Amino acid sequence: MTDWSALLITRDLGAEPAQGALALTVFSLAMFLSRSCGDATLLRFSEKRIVMASSLLLPVAVLTGTLLHTPLAMSVSVAVIGLLVGPLFPVAISRAGRSDPGRAASMAAKVSVVGYIAYLTDPPFIGLAAEAVSLPVTFTLVIVLAAREGRAGFPEQSDR
Numbered sequence: 724m725t726d727w728s729a730l731l732i733t734r735d736l737g738a739e740p741a742q743g744a745l746a747l748t749v750f751s752l753a754m755f756l757s758r759s760c761g762d763a764t765l766l767r768f769s770e771k772r773i774v775m776a777s778s779l780l781l782p783v784a785v786l787t788g789t790l791l792h793t794p795l796a797m798s799v800s801v802a803v804i805g806l807l808v809g810p811l812f813p814v815a816i817s818r819a820g821r822s823d824p825g826r827a828a829s830m831a832a833k834v835s836v837v838g839y840i841a842y843l844t845d846p847p848f849i850g851l852a853a854e855a856v857s858l859p860v861t862f863t864l865v866i867v868l869a870a871r872e873g874r875a876g877f878p879e880q881s882d883r
Contacts, residue, residue: 724750724808726846728801731858738794746798750805757809770814777807778870785866789859804866812838 728750729743757764764773781804788800819834820827845865853861 724801724804727849727853727858727862728797731862732794732797732801735858736792736794736797738798742794742798746794746801749798749802753802753805754809757806758813761810761813764810765814770818773810773814777811781807781870782863782867785863789863792859 725747729740729747731743732738732746733740733743768776784800784803784807788797791797815834815838816831819830823830849858849861849865852864856864
């Protein structure tokens, strides 16, 4: 989102550069807000509910922005995505630490490494895919696949 949303809104949807920059800023603020409220959210809802809700709502947000195909719709979609993805990385770190309490730091570090590798490598792959099929289609595919993996990777027996 941070690398491609402004380009999607300006190049593919015809918005002015300022609107693309504003969408990226709103995404970042939404993610900051949702991460800042993450502990309070986790006190109210289980990790499973947060991950499942995000997994279900992320594709809806992207598809809505993509299908409405307007800069405003995609900007709102980008903001919603920021709200939804904010708590996911901290939840992943927490779950990793609890998966093997004797090696909590090591497990959390492994998740962090995977996250940072994805943060560095995903933008070029998204760019290559966008050259082949278009940026809106690539955005949609990435979010739908990520949401699918999020639901599949969450065991049924654990609610926390």
